[in-house]
Amino acid sequence: MMSGGPLLVARELRKSYGPTPALDGAEFSVRTGEVVAVMGPSGSGKSTLLHCLAGIVTPDSGTVTYDGRGLSAMPDAERSALRRTEFGFIFQFGQLVPELTCVENVALPLRLTGVKRREAERTALHWMDRLEVADLGPKRPGEVSGGQGQRVAVARSLVTSPRVIFADEPTGALDSFNGERVMTLLTEAARSSNTAVVLVTHEVRVAAYSDREVVVRDGKARDMTLERTK
């Protein structure tokens, strides 16, 4: 269910790492509840675009506006608070904290916003149940399979009921069966809670779960859906 105008908009984004340009005037937007796949070859700038959109990396020039607020102008603490409360993240290798149990990992974002442990873990278990990994609660990430771990990571990204989820190659380390299961659960959960998803991938079958595809090449982003309709 998509509604209203764009929730997150990037304009004329430029970012270089040393002499290498990663983004060169990239444009991007996502609306509430929309799933957008960001595609492109390795080194094209997809992850950098995602990091700029999430306020993790500050672009050299250009603007990122979230819900009408400019991200670049925000101080680091405010951006961090925004990431804690409004955004969720999924990384290629899960990046679960190895020493915490799965339920503690899922509850972690809530705990960072000040929610008490018991309440945070109760909410975490609810999301783990939706992602079909509730039984893994007391286990550590090292004791579960890659697919299970990634589902735990999806649960973690959803636990704060974010308005945007940033997923960077969420199925990159999984086999096709587990990859599809993770994508199904992620998109279903996101759509049911009206959460936007920015999905970085280079796999067409993963991109198929999205509402719209954006291709990044040489630091520039092109909206393929718009191009197809032209």
Add this chain to the structure above:
Amino acid sequence: MSRLSALVLGARFALFGGREGWTRTLLTAVGVGLGVALLLATTAIPGALSERAARNTAREVPTAGVGAGSGADTLLIGLAETSYQGKWIRGRLLQPEGPEAPVPPGVTALPGKSEMVVSPALKSVLDSPGGALLRERLPYRVTGTIKDAGLLGPREMAYYAGSDTLASRKAASGDRSGITRVKAFDSQGAQQKIDPVLALLIVIIFVVLLMPVAVFIAAAVRFGGERRDRRLAALRLVGADRRGARRIAAGEALAGSVLGLALGTAFFLMGRQFVGDISVGDLNVFPRDVDPSPLLAMLVALAVPSAAVGVTLLALRGVVIEPLGVVRASTPRRRRMWWRLLPPLAGLGMLAPLMGRGRDHGTFNQVQVVSGAALLLIGVTALLPWLVEAVVRRLGSGGGVSWQLAVRRLQMSSGTAARLTNGIAVAVAGAIALQMLFSALEAEYVKRTGADTSRAQMEVPMGHLTPVEKSRQIRTLQETKGVTGTTTLGSAELGDRPRDPSLPTDMTIGSCTELSEVAELPSCQDGDVFLAQGGASSSNPVRSGAKLYFDPSLDDHKGIALPWTVPANIRDAQTRPDPAGAHRSGILATPGAVANAMRTPVFYTTYVQLDPHDGQAQDRVLNAAAANDPLERARVLREYGTTHQFANVRDGLYIGATAVLILIGASLLVSMLEQLRDRKKLLSALVAFGTRRTTLSWSVLWQTTVPVMLGLALATGIGLVLGAVLLRMTGRPVTVDWLPVAATAGMGGGVVLLVTALSLPPLWRLMRPDGLRTE
């Protein structure tokens, strides 16, 4: 894959395995190298001290000399020691009595009258602009240099000056002149033997300083272990079997430790060049003296690589490296306490038979002491992993996120946490034991001299002087810049018979003001006489009307004995210590009371008060005193006196302990950074979803604090046990001064906190989003 080829492959990975490989190897090698350098330096210390002692023996002479007869081969020696800017200067006045008089070691020819040969260190001070006052004190022409054979170390200040007055002084004053007649240099037999208790202290210091170095080396060979495990997993993927992977790891460790040995030898050889510039108390040695015994060096060369391989293989026991390129920790078995108690119990068992041996000055079996103390300290490293595991298992993860992260991390890898803390814990345990021993021994080796430095700061013995000489010399002292006051007291011994007295009576002579420095006088005017009460009892009870004699023969001087009658109005006066702390006994007389009898010289001592703001006042007084008589040694009064041996041992410990703490701190920092680097991606991910930097910083702090607190608690316990055992061995009562114990533990904790603080900036750098970049 054969054993050798696996080892070679490991070594190739270590040395040529790309940037990551050689960075890790270099890190290990530097760590091992620092440890090896410290080990080599420590093993060289006994040899260096022995060389030094041998040179000292060779240049000293028996105090008794060779007797009265002069000859063609005799030499007269007078002690003319002094100090300059607080540094001791060894000085000797020499007068040959014939052409075959012996020459001191390091000297090619005896200096003639008004000439001197000096050590290079003294020469450089004399030649420097800051040496003007010293040049004034030693007004001899420099004609040569004392070679190394005649010096204890390159920084020793020493001189031999020629004199033509020693013979006449010896003839006039005999043995009391302090002048010795010798036929050769070498005080063999009179060599100062080290106190067995101090020897025990030195042995313990060696153990206490070397144990953390061993722990450090063990930690250094594990630097970058997690990355190595991933590399081994990749090798398993291409077909290496489990045994082969372990051999490759052993090869890597071997290469790192051999490189470490080479680096350590280089560090040692480089550091040795600067040894001559370092002084521990008055200890200073030549670089060539610091030469490890071949046997000990060989032991280090064999032990370090073996330990490196052993530790690596042991560490790999806790890791499963699967053929699919996966590394995971093997299911940890709960640590058992019983076998961990064996080392400390065995240590106690070895030390127990030595208890009480120091009471009757018995010696200690060094092997037994070293093994016992080392086993007790190894007990810390054996028990700490069990203790940390047992405690963190019981810790709840309630509380803040930082606490939860820290507790869970500790629960998952308590061994890593314990390893980080081991070095500090061992050092603290040893330091606490030493602290207890030092506290107990300090009372015996550091004593109050009784001197009252608020009344006078220097004591200048002026020799036997006539009243005219006395006035001149006092005037010289009083006119010396920086002198604010003087008190001069004469000392004489009075006989009960004109010749060959049997019962001498002490007499102190001074004005009423001067006598009030040594007794509470009821009232006083010139001509009064008092009988000192409260000092050492006089061998001859003094009665009024008794006739006593100023007999110069009592002081080995020649002259006529003059009678003196104890006046009828002699009064009692309660003595008090003179400014140097000595109690006077016998008769206290004002000059008017003894004027007629004082025709023979009396020995005078002046107590000098100095301007506290004049830093050169002491040296000016020493100059004035030396100008009067270079053989009478003026001295600075100190309220506490420490024996040289004890002070050297203590200073050596401080320097060693500082070096070890720096080493441990460095090891801790490298290990912490290693761990943080391995978690770079995770840290970046945590920051990406909004984790505050303070949360992660606190988490690191908790992760360090919990094992450190446990380590320090265990170290305090074992340190107290070792300290108590050592005190029982020396026959001293077991007492604990908690303040230094807390300070020692606090210092260990402080090092860890400092290291944690130093690791925070890199932690913050690692939290940057760059960690999320994969391309």
